Amino acid sequence: MSSNENRDKLIRTASRLFRSKGYDGVGLKEILAAADLPKGSLYYHFPGGKVELADAATRWAGDWVARMLGQCFETAMCFEEGGVKTCETLAANAEHHNSVPACPVVSILQAAPSEPALRKTAEDIHNTWTAGLVRQAERFGVPDPHAAALSLHMRLQGAWILAYAQQSGAPFHQLAAELRKATAG
Amino acid sequence: MSSNENRDKLIRTASRLFRSKGYDGVGLKEILAAADLPKGSLYYHFPGGKVELADAATRWAGDWVARMLGQCFETAMCFEEGGVKTCETLAANAEHHNSVPACPVVSILQAAPSEPALRKTAEDIHNTWTAGLVRQAERFGVPDPHAAALSLHMRLQGAWILAYAQQSGAPFHQLAAELRKATAG
DNA sequence: AATTTCCTAGACCATTTGGTCTATAGCGGA
DNA sequence: TCCGCTATAGACCAAATGGTCTAGGAAATT
Numbered sequence: 425m426s427s428n429e430n431r432d433k434l435i436r437t438a439s440r441l442f443r444s445k446g447y448d449g450v451g452l453k454e455i456l457a458a459a460d461l462p463k464g465s466l467y468y469h470f471p472g473g474k475v476e477l478a479d480a481a482t483r484w485a486g487d488w489v490a491r492m493l494g495q496c497f498e499t500a501m502c503f504e505e506g507g508v509k510t511c512e513t514l515a516a517n518a519e520h521h522n523s524v525p526a527c528p529v530v531s532i533l534q535a536a537p538s539e540p541a542l543r544k545t546a547e548d549i550h551n552t553w554t555a556g557l558v559r560q561a562e563r564f565g566v567p568d569p570h571a572a573a574l575s576l577h578m579r580l581q582g583a584w585i586l587a588y589a590q591q592s593g594a595p596f597h598q599l600a601a602e603l604r605k606a607t608a609g
Numbered sequence: 610m611s612s613n614e615n616r617d618k619l620i621r622t623a624s625r626l627f628r629s630k631g632y633d634g635v636g637l638k639e640i641l642a643a644a645d646l647p648k649g650s651l652y653y654h655f656p657g658g659k660v661e662l663a664d665a666a667t668r669w670a671g672d673w674v675a676r677m678l679g680q681c682f683e684t685a686m687c688f689e690e691g692g693v694k695t696c697e698t699l700a701a702n703a704e705h706h707n708s709v710p711a712c713p714v715v716s717i718l719q720a721a722p723s724e725p726a727l728r729k730t731a732e733d734i735h736n737t738w739t740a741g742l743v744r745q746a747e748r749f750g751v752p753d754p755h756a757a758a759l760s761l762h763m764r765l766q767g768a769w770i771l772a773y774a775q776q777s778g779a780p781f782h783q784l785a786a787e788l789r790k791a792t793a794g
Numbered sequence: 795a796a797t798t799t800c801c802t803a804g805a806c807c808a809t810t811t812g813g814t815c816t817a818t819a820g821c822g823g824a
Numbered sequence: 825t826c827c828g829c830t831a832t833a834g835a836c837c838a839a840a841t842g843g844t845c846t847a848g849g850a851a852a853t854t
Contacts, residue, residue: 430801446719448633452842462803463843469801473843526719533774534631534716546774574783582767589718589731598759615831637812647833648813654831658813 431469433459439481443525447478447535447542478532479545485528486549490556497560504607506560507576511583511600515593526588527581553577616654618644624666628710632663632720632727663717664730670713671734675741682745689792691745692761696768696785700778711773712766738762 437459441450452474456463470476492513497506518524525531529546536543554577561569579599586595622644626635637659641648655661677698682691703709710716714731721728739758746754764784771780 445722446631446633448631449719449723451840453840464802464804464845467843527770529774530715530770531719533770534634534711534719536774537630538634550771550774571783571787574780575787578767578771578780578784579764580767581770582763582765585712585715585718585766585770586735586763589714589721589735595759595763598756599763602756602760636810638810649815649832649834652813 430459430461430465434461434466434469434477435481435484438477439485439528440525442478442481442531443485443528444523446526447532447539475539475541478535478539479541482528482532482542482545483549486552489528490549490552493553493556493560497563502607503561503564503566503572503576504603506564507580507603508600508607510580511596511603514580514584514587515596515600518587518593518596524587524591524593527584530581530585530588550577615644615646615650619646619651619654619662620666620669623662624670624713625710627663627666627716628670628713629708631711632717632724660724660726663720664726667713667717667727667730668734671737674713675734675737678738678741678745682748687792688746688749688751688757688761689788691749692765692788693785693792695765696781696788699765699769699772700781700785703772703778703781709772709776709778712769715766715770715773735762 434455438450438455441455441458444450452463452466455477456466466477467473470480472479493506493510496509496513497503500506500509529549532542533546536546554573557573557576558569561572566572579602583595583599587593619640623635623640626640626643629635637648637651640662641651651662652658655665657664678691678695681694681698682688685691685694714734717727718731721731739762742758742761743754746757751757764787768780768784772778
């Protein structure tokens with residue numbers, strides 16, 4: 425029963441490719457070749473085809489990010505430090521893989537006008553992330569938790585876009601430095 | 610000699626569509642239909658085809674953003690106020706058109722792995738924007754102009770992504786409020 | 795041993811993709 | 825009037841797209 429094994433392989437492969445070239449920039453052909461699986465497998469595990477696969481892949485990657493955020497803030501002493509640790513994790517990932525994949529949500533966002541299901545997915549994931557950050561801000565007693573969470577989310581997205589554009593972890597380090605200053609100052 | 614007229618129409622139409630659905634999400638067919646022009650016109654004005662058109666469209670939109678930044682900072686009393694005005698302009702645009710197009714650079718970024726020319730274009734435009742912001746930061750005597758410019762660029766990109774995802778100007782207003790606080794506090 | 799269930803395998807399809815090429819319309823100058 | 829240039833017009837092409845469908849292999853259940 426390699427069922428789940430191959431299903432997972434499709435999700436992981438698709439996620440990687442979508443985050444590199446965007447939803448519309450990757451064909452099923454390429455995904456199946458990379459996963460070394462035939463088309464029959466794809467449509468067995470994902471009867472909804474490309475959209476359903478992209479949905480699963482994005483939610484999977486989105487969950488990874490959410491868990492990563494949780495861990496970074498768990499071990500932090502204040503809200504800003506959680507942000508710093510997040511930056512460092514994303515930068516370390518970039519440097520380890522020698523490439524910066526886009527934020528999983530961003531990689532399906534441009535397909536949203538044509539695929540309403542993906543817009544919903546993007547919204548769900550963003551809400552999850554923001555909700556998690558709000559909880560952390562509350563936990564640390566930040567004055568305006570909602571504003572602080574949105575602010576950090578915004579800055580992480582900005583750093584991520586720049587890092588993706590430059591294919592470099594530098595923007596994450598830049599943001600980390602900035603957050604550190606906010607703690608000290 | 611409607612030459613330049615139709616060339617411009619292609620650029621404007623392409624820019625709008627690319628910013629809505631991304632480089633790979635729009636076909637030449639759709640662009641030509643929207644511009645009401647035949648394929649011959651496209652390949653006459655842009656022998657390089659889709660890539661050359663996307664390049665021109667992105668640089669055109671990128672220049673618009675650069676000029677807009679210049680105007681917002683020209684009439685500002687401090688660096689943060691320039692950022693606030695920029696947010697307000699982007700939000701007003703969103704509300705006026707009842708839709709939020711993506712940052713022009715973001716809309717071609719995902720095609721960069723397959724089209725090196727577009728990666729170069731994205732880099733050029735980002736550099737132009739950052740350089741402009743650095744100049745403004747220097748003009749206002751900001752302590753670390755480079756860091757301030759990068760920081761604002763990052764936050765604008767983040768707000769833009771969130772605004773695009775939500776199809777709402779709210780993130781721009783949120784960032785504006787944040788920048789205002791930084792001035793007052 | 796027979797049967798059923800799960801999953802793989804890939805041929806096949808209509809449609810669309812970006813791109814090339816020829817024909818020609820319109821117009822300014824000779 | 826004829827020429828020559830600019831630009832439009834769209835037929836046409838090979839390749840790729842996402843998707844459907846039938847056939848069969850492998851393993852568990854009976």
